[in-house]
Every structure is written in structure tokens, then in C-alpha cells.
Amino acid sequence: MRMPRDIIAYLQAAPLMAVLLTFLIAPILMIVVVSFWGATEFSIYPAFQFDNYAFLFGSPVTYKVFFATFKYAFITWGFTLAIGFTVAYFLAFHVRTQMMQTVLFLLCTIPFLTSNIIRMISWIPFLGRNGIANQTLISWGIIDEPLEWLLYSDFSVILAFVHLYTLFMVVPIFNTMVRIDKSFVEAAYDNGASGFQTLWHVIVPLTKPGIMIGSIFVITLVMGDFITVRFMSGSQKANVGRLISNDISLLQYPSAAATAVVLLITVLLVIGILLRFVNIRKEL
Amino acid sequence: MSKMRYNRRSLLKTGVAAAASTLAAPMVWAQEIKDIKLRQFGTGVSNLNDVATKVKEDLGFTLEMTALDSDSVTQRAATQPDSFDIADIEYWICKKVWPTGNLQAMDASKITNFDKIAGTFRSGKLTPESVIAQGTAPHTVGFVDGPNGTEFATEDSGWMTLIPTIYNADTLGIRPDLINRPINTWAELLNPEFKGKASILDISSIGIMDMAMVCESMGEISYGDKGNMTKEEIDKTFAIFTEAKKNGQFRAFWKSFDESVNLMASGEVVIQSMWSPAITAVKSRGVPCVYQPLKEGYRSWGGGLGLSASLSGMELEAAYEYINWYLSGWVGGYLMRQGYYSAVPETSKNFMSENEWGYWYEGKAATDVITSPTGDQLAVAGDVRDGGSFTDRMGAVACWNSVMDENQYMVRKWNEFIAA
Numbered sequence: 227m228r229m230p231r232d233i234i235a236y237l238q239a240a241p242l243m244a245v246l247l248t249f250l251i252a253p254i255l256m257i258v259v260v261s262f263w264g265a266t267e268f269s270i271y272p273a274f275q276f277d278n279y280a281f282l283f284g285s286p287v288t289y290k291v292f293f294a295t296f297k298y299a300f301i302t303w304g305f306t307l308a309i310g311f312t313v314a315y316f317l318a319f320h321v322r323t324q325m326m327q328t329v330l331f332l333l334c335t336i337p338f339l340t341s342n343i344i345r346m347i348s349w350i351p352f353l354g355r356n357g358i359a360n361q362t363l364i365s366w367g368i369i370d371e372p373l374e375w376l377l378y379s380d381f382s383v384i385l386a387f388v389h390l391y392t393l394f395m396v397v398p399i400f401n402t403m404v405r406i407d408k409s410f411v412e413a414a415y416d417n418g419a420s421g422f423q424t425l426w427h428v429i430v431p432l433t434k435p436g437i438m439i440g441s442i443f444v445i446t447l448v449m450g451d452f453i454t455v456r457f458m459s460g461s462q463k464a465n466v467g468r469l470i471s472n473d474i475s476l477l478q479y480p481s482a483a484a485t486a487v488v489l490l491i492t493v494l495l496v497i498g499i500l501l502r503f504v505n506i507r508k509e510l
Numbered sequence: 511m512s513k514m515r516y517n518r519r520s521l522l523k524t525g526v527a528a529a530a531s532t533l534a535a536p537m538v539w540a541q542e543i544k545d546i547k548l549r550q551f552g553t554g555v556s557n558l559n560d561v562a563t564k565v566k567e568d569l570g571f572t573l574e575m576t577a578l579d580s581d582s583v584t585q586r587a588a589t590q591p592d593s594f595d596i597a598d599i600e601y602w603i604c605k606k607v608w609p610t611g612n613l614q615a616m617d618a619s620k621i622t623n624f625d626k627i628a629g630t631f632r633s634g635k636l637t638p639e640s641v642i643a644q645g646t647a648p649h650t651v652g653f654v655d656g657p658n659g660t661e662f663a664t665e666d667s668g669w670m671t672l673i674p675t676i677y678n679a680d681t682l683g684i685r686p687d688l689i690n691r692p693i694n695t696w697a698e699l700l701n702p703e704f705k706g707k708a709s710i711l712d713i714s715s716i717g718i719m720d721m722a723m724v725c726e727s728m729g730e731i732s733y734g735d736k737g738n739m740t741k742e743e744i745d746k747t748f749a750i751f752t753e754a755k756k757n758g759q760f761r762a763f764w765k766s767f768d769e770s771v772n773l774m775a776s777g778e779v780v781i782q783s784m785w786s787p788a789i790t791a792v793k794s795r796g797v798p799c800v801y802q803p804l805k806e807g808y809r810s811w812g813g814g815l816g817l818s819a820s821l822s823g824m825e826l827e828a829a830y831e832y833i834n835w836y837l838s839g840w841v842g843g844y845l846m847r848q849g850y851y852s853a854v855p856e857t858s859k860n861f862m863s864e865n866e867w868g869y870w871y872e873g874k875a876a877t878d879v880i881t882s883p884t885g886d887q888l889a890v891a892g893d894v895r896d897g898g899s900f901t902d903r904m905g906a907v908a909c910w911n912s913v914m915d916e917n918q919y920m921v922r923k924w925n926e927f928i929a930a
Contacts, residue, residue: 269588269589269610281922285922285926287925287926287929287930290929290930291929350772351776354776354778355776355777355778356776356777356778357776374706377778378761378762378778456765459762460709460760460761460762460763460764460773461712461762461763461764461765461928462755462760462762462763462928463929464928464929468928468929469925469929472924472925472928473925474585475581475582475585476581476714476921477584477585477588477589478918478921
């Protein structure tokens with residue numbers, strides 16, 4: 227007796243489905259459920275109330291913090307894209323041998339073999355009031371007073387983000403670039419396109435899927451981060467991740483869950499918008 | 511030692527021939543003791559590996575230590591009762607955690623040095639003339655009405671929630687070399703002179719008390735009880751600090767001990783809320799740092815060991831054994847050489863040199879070099895401890911770390927302050 231085809235298909239998909247259900251869908255559902263619960267100082271109790279959301283949307287701080295989160299994500303995205311694209315372009319089109327490409331690419335990843343907390347914290351003594359950066363600038367006579375805004379500011383937060391996440395832009399862009407058929411570039415050249423025209427009209431459109439994947443990485447990482455913001459701003463700035471972590475540390479799980487749900491929806495919306503521009507599945 | 515023998519005796523009673531078992535029983539006992547493992551967690555201040563090593567040496571069983579920050583400690587004590595045997599927590603945390611039923615009351619009669627525990631923890635009065643400070647004073651949450659009591663008792667009931675272990679009087683830390691003038695009031699934290707060079711700790715329940723000390727000394731707010739503020743008082747306090755933050759008064763906020771040390775040692779900050787061993791750590795790097803006594807008094811805190819509700823049998827006996835050992839002096843001496851006080855100061859004396867006892871406890875000038883437990887030099891002959899003697903410092907406590915009735919409101923306001 228043979229099983230009908232669609233049952234076989236379901237069975238084949240079942241293991242993946244089970245994994246996704248257990249480790250992705252169920253936890254998210256749990257978070258959504260808890261976001262409607264109530265909390266006392268040291269415990270949470272099941273309920274169906276909108277208090278957490280009411281407080282979240284009723285507080286001007288929420289809007290400020292969401293704005294700050296977008297600001298960090300947007301600026302970081304801009305810098306990582308510019309740097310990531312340039313690096314990938316150099317690797318893909320200026321480095322001729324594949325051997326050299328691989329070597330240089332691995333070189334890019336070396337800093338990422340260390341913990342990202344270490345990479346982040348090592349900026350602190352460098353940027354501090356009496357840090358290497360300020361001392362060097364003073365000894366060169368460029369400034370008389372140490373620059374205060376180097377550390378514990380939006381500047382240091384974004385600097386750390388760019389440093390931490392540029393590789394996530396380099397990898398997918400490089401990956402799509404090396405797969406561009408070189409004859410397209412030759413054709414453009416033969417047809418009299420300038421270097422910039424080739425870049426803008428040929429390479430960029432063909433690299434879009436890579437750019438989009440890199441953007442999704444960077445934006446979701448920055449929007450979900452809390453530890454970089456905490457350390458690099460000396461706890462003085464906040465993004466949504468910090469709101470959540472503060473709530474968790476104070477045992478306010480339902481309120482943290484509500485914030486997490488709103489953040490999740492926001493990030494999904496952003497990704498949804500990004501995907502409108504490029505159909506990743508078609509282009510891959 | 512003493513309490514363990516009961517177990518051995520009960521073993522003896524099991525009917526084994528007396529002659530044979532006098533030899534066999536201690537071996538069984540020794541074996542069982544060796545297998546006992548107590549899991550303790552708490553803040554970094556007293557979760558020291560040296561203590562665990564010494565416990566193994568003196569008592570024979572294993573003490574496993576986990577150090578966490580105050581928030582995580584509260585969280586774990588409240589939500590993961592099976593993950594620990596002994597909770598090393600502060601009294602204000604106890605007020606929060608006790609109602610969860612995760613801790614069990616201790617029989618004071620099993621504590622050898624109970625009578626020698628400082629008065630602060632029993633009656634609330636260090637000396638008979640002492641005035642009880644505001645906030646969650648340890649004696650108010652130190653006792654419950656019985657072995658399974660859930661209500662805090664107003665006086666010594668013989669059933670303790672926590673066995674006090676260490677405590678201290680906190681104040682502001684300053685860099686005298688970068689300030690160059692005397693500092694004598696909490697209000698200096700918001701002095702515009704230190705714009706961009708001040709810091710406060712980002713642990714709401716403690717930070718709010720420092721804020722209150724500052725606002726009160728500025729004359730901006732007069733509190734009914736700093737340890738239990740009304741919503742209006744909370745609002746006013748945060749309004750003052752939010753404005754200061756927006757004006758760039760603060761360089762950073764710190765959450766962990768080492769952050770406070772780095773901020774101070776690197777000169778990022780010249781005045782900030784600080785803890786005693788952090789001062790010690792800054793000094794041991796050769797950077798001048800003073801734990802400045804201020805005229806309004808200290809913000810104080812006390813910690814103690816609590817027993818998990820699930821402890822029983824041999825483990826429970828071992829825990830009592832451990833607590834008695836804890837109060838017997840070695841740990842006290844160790845902690846006092848870091849700048850804390852032991853709950854039973856007298857016993858620590860035996861484990862400290864006369865010079866150390868004079869410097870740390872009596873507030874006398876050091877007669878010789880003072881070193882930290884790890885061997886760093888902290889003071890030379892002639893130096894006097896900031897703030898003076900035990901009674902001078904603990905006698906000038908203005909408020910205790912606390913949890914307020916409006917805690918949830920305060921926490922939300924704190925979150926807004928950080929995000930502002």
C-alpha cells in the first residue's frame with residue numbers, strides 16, 4: 227500500500243516544523259501571552275490585561291527610546307553599508323587571484339574571533355578623557371582640552387556598532403559580488419560606460435540581494451542590542467533593548483514581554499519594508 | 511563542629527555495637543560531610559573564593575559560590591528557589607524576597623555568637639543612645655514570628671530571616687587630587703563645578719537613596735522618610751536629577767563594582783557614589799581616592815545569609831555549621847581588612863593584627879603598613895581611616911538601603927530617568 231503523496235510531503239516537512247514550533251513559535255507565543263499578565267514586585271500572575279501596553283504607549287519615554295533605537299539603527303546601517311560595500315568591492319573586483327581574495331577575506335574576520343564584548347570594551351580606555359585618542363590629539367596640538375564626547379556619547383555607541391557589525395555587511399555583499407558575471411562589466415565598458423556608471427547601473431543593482439541581507443543583519447542586530455548601548459554610553463542612553471533588560475532585572479517580566487512584542491513587530495515591519503525593494507528568494 | 515555531633519550521635523543510636531561504631535561512625539560522618547555541597551550565591555562583596563577554600567579546610571564540605579549583581583540576586587532568590595542553598599543577600603532584598611516563601615527562618619538558639627551580634631541587627635540601636643535611621647533598617651526585617659513565619663516580627667523573636675554577616679556605611683568617593691578642596695556635603699554631587707565628572711550608580715533601590723541624600727542636603731526636598739517616599743517626593747527627586755543629567759552633570763552611570771573603579775581610577779569621574787572596596791581597589795592602583803565622610807551622614811547597608819526553604823537534614827546542619835563558622839572571626843577579619851564590618855566584630859579581632867584592628871575598627875592612626883587581604887598596600891604608618899572608628903561611622907547612619915511601598919512607581923521613574 228502506498229501512502230498518498232501529500233502525506234509523505236507533510237511527513238518530510240514534519241521534523242523542521244517540529245523544531246520551528248518548539249524553538250521559535252512556542253517561545254514567541256509565550257512572550258505574547260506573558261505580555262498580558264500582571265506583575266507584583268517579585269512574582270508574575272496570569273491575567274488578561276492591557277496595563278503593560280497602556281503604560282508602554284502612554285509613556286513619552288517609550289517614543290523617545292524607540293526613536294533612539296531607529297536613530298542608532300539607521301546611522302549604523304549607513305556607515306556599515308558604505309564601509310561594507312567598499313571593502314567587498316575591493317575584494318571582489320580589485321583583488322585578482324582567488325587565493326588572495328580568500329586570504330584578505332579571512333583577514334577581515336580575524337577581529338571577530340574575539341568576544342564582541344571585549345572588542346567593545348577595548349574602546350573605553352582608548353576613547354576616555356585621558357585615553358590614547360585624546361592624549362595623541364593633544365600631543366599633536368590639534369586640541370587643547372580633551373574631547374568629552376568621544377566616550378559615553380552617541381558617538382561612541384555608533385562607533386562600537388559600526389565596528390561590531392560591518393562584517394555582517396561585508397560577507398553577503400562580497401558573496402553576491404563574486405557571483406556577478408565579469409562579462410557584464412566588460413560589456414558595460416565596451417559600450418562606453420564610465421567607471422561610476424558601471425558601478426551604479428550594473429554592479430549595484432546586481433548586488434542588491436547581498437545589500438539587503440546585510441541590511442537585515444545589521445538592522446536587526448542593532449535594534450535588538452542592549453549591552454553595547456549600556457557600556458558605550460556609560461548607561462546614560464537607552465534603546466528598546468535596555469528598557470527590556472531593565473524590566474527583566476527588576477522582575478517586571480510582563481512589561482518586558484510587552485516591550486519585546488512591540489519591538490518584534492517593529493523589526494518585522496522594517497524587514498517587511500526592506501523586502502518590498504528586493505525579492506531575495508528570486509535573486510539568490 | 512558542635513552541631514554536627516548530633517548527627518553522629520543519632521548514627522550511634524541506630525543499634526550498631528558501640529565499640530565497633532566508635533571507630534566506624536566518624537568515618538561515615540567524615541565521608542558524608544565531604545560529599546555535602548552547599549550552593550551559595552550573592553553579590554560580589556562577600557562571595558569570595560578565599561572563603562570557599564577556607565570552608566573546605568576548616569569544615570570539610572564544599573561551598574560553591576556564585577557572584578551576581580544586586581538585581582540578579584533578587585531575581586534569583588525570588589524566582590529560582592531550588593538553585594541555591596544559601597542566599598547571601600541584603601536586608602532590603604530580604605524584605606522583597608521573604609514573602610515568596612523561598613527562605614526559611616533560622617533558630618537563633620543554634621547560633622553560638624548570637625549574643626555578640628552588633629545591636630544594629632537586633633534592636634536597631636548600635637549603642638543605647640543611637641537613633642534608628644530611616645529606610646529598611648535591618649532589625650525591622652531581621653526576625654519573623656516563628657519557624658514558618660511570614661510576617662516580620664517587630665522585635666527579637668528568636669527566629670531570624672538572615673544572619674547578619676557584613677555591613678558598611680556608604681558615602682561619596684572623591685579624587686582629592688583632582689578636586690583640590692574640601693568636600694563635606696552630599697549636595698556637591700550636583701555642584702556644576704563637577705559637570706561631566708560626576709556619577710551615580712544605576713541600581714534603582716540604592717541610587718534613589720543617594721539621590722535623596724543629595725536633594726535633602728541641597729535643601730530642595732524635605733522627606734518624611736527617605737526610605738519610604740511618597741509619589742510626589744519621588745517625582746521631585748527625579749525632576750532634580752533629570753535636569754542635572756540633561757545639563758551634562760554625569761559622565762556615566764555605573765552598575766557593577768569594577769565599572770565604578772575604572773571610572774574613578776581613569777579620572778573620568780572625580781565624585782560619585784561608591785562602595786568601600788572600590789575605594790580600596792582604586793587606592794591599590796596608586797591613585798588617591800577618599801571615601802569622604804559627609805555632614806549629613808551615611809547611607810548604610812547590611813547583608814546576611816539566608817537559608818533556602820528546601821534545605822533539610824545534613825545539609826541544613828552543615829549550613830548552621832557554616833554560619834557559626836562565618837561569625838567565628840576568620841571571615842570577619844578578612845572582610846574588615848577590605849573596609850567592611852563584621853556582624854560580630856569582637857571575634858574578628860583574633861584574626862587581625864593590633865595595627866589592623868586599630869586602623870579599621872578603632873579609627874586609630876596606623877602604626878605600620880596596612881595591606882588588603884590580597885596583599886596590596888593601602889595605607890602607611892600615620893594614616894587614619896576615612897570617617898574614623900566603627901562607632902563614628904555606623905553611629906552616623908542617616909538611612910538604610912530600602913524597598914519602598916511605591917517601589918514599582920519608583921522603578922518606572924528610574925527607567926525614565928535613565929532613558930531621559
